[in-house]
Amino acid sequence: MGQHVDGPDERHRRPAGVSDDTVEALGKLSEALETVERARGHLYSLHQLIGHADLMLDDAVELFRTAGHGEIADRIDRDLLGRNVIAGRWTFQIVEDFDDGYYALFRELDRRARDELADGRRHLYEAEMKERRRTRGRPGHEARPGAQG
Secondary structure, three states, X not given: OOOOOOOOOXXXXXXXXXXXXXXXXXXXXXXXXXXHHHHHHHHHHHHHXXXXXXXXXXXXXXXXXXXXXXXXXXXXXXXXOXXXXXXXXXXXXXXXXXXXXXXXXHHHHHHHHHHHHHOOOOOHHHHHHHHHXXXXXXOOOOOOOOOOO
């Protein structure tokens, strides 16, 4: 049987010659990308919530008509139902522009930095933090899945 190594797997070990400053910079870039990922999720929430609200307007318009408020129903139907959220765009177009522009560039620059500086390895900063913070030999503190503490 092979000897057990208590530490991160190879893809989470710092390549030779990579400095602390480089690992920290890559970690900060990764953290920024994670924040953008969260913002992207909120953008998709906006997209779905606005779409749902627009569909709910159909019911509101019908209910106003049934209640005898045709002028209000007409105003909502004509001026609000199906309206652009910002100039010339529904939310799906905002999502597409974000994904194809800012988000795509951010992901590409993150990947290129990791490829050029750390052999494409991800989360080196976090992997090293885990090594500093975990209690070796303690259950629930294993270095990686399937490893004995």
